[in-house]
Amino acid sequence: MRIDHGLCQKILVAVENDPEAGTGQFLKIPLFNNDPSTIAHHVKYLWDAKLITGQDVGHLTSPYPEIAVQDLTPAGHRHLAESRMRREIP
Numbered sequence: 344m345r346i347d348h349g350l351c352q353k354i355l356v357a358v359e360n361d362p363e364a365g366t367g368q369f370l371k372i373p374l375f376n377n378d379p380s381t382i383a384h385h386v387k388y389l390w391d392a393k394l395i396t397g398q399d400v401g402h403l404t405s406p407y408p409e410i411a412v413q414d415l416t417p418a419g420h421r422h423l424a425e426s427r428m429r430r431e432i433p
Contacts, residue, residue: 344384350375351385355423358395358415369397369411383407394419 353375361370374382387408389395393416401409415423 344381346385346388350377350381351389352423352426354382354385354389355394355415355419358412359420359423365414367413369413372412380407383409386410386412389419392418394422 354372357373358364358370363370372382372386384407386395386397387410390397390399390410390412395410395412396414396416397410397412399409400411401407
């Protein structure tokens with residue numbers, strides 16, 4: 344699957360804005376008009392890149408990766424901050 348970096352950005356912002364982030368609870372990631380499989384693959388990409396924290400809760404019979412997201416990592420926060428700075432500079 345090809346990674347859509349715009350979708351990755353939306354997922355990171357959703358995690359950052361979730362009031363449950365950092366509480367140890369698993370977060371619900373919006374679908375952003377995508378199918379669950381697409382979101383799951385993008386969440387797995389962000390988890391592998393160490394931009395989000397969570398737990399792999401997938402099963403061998405699962406049709407796609409399943410990561411239960413809990414928060415952004417410090418690298419995830421830095422990534423969002425740098426992305427915002429780049430947008431402010433013409």
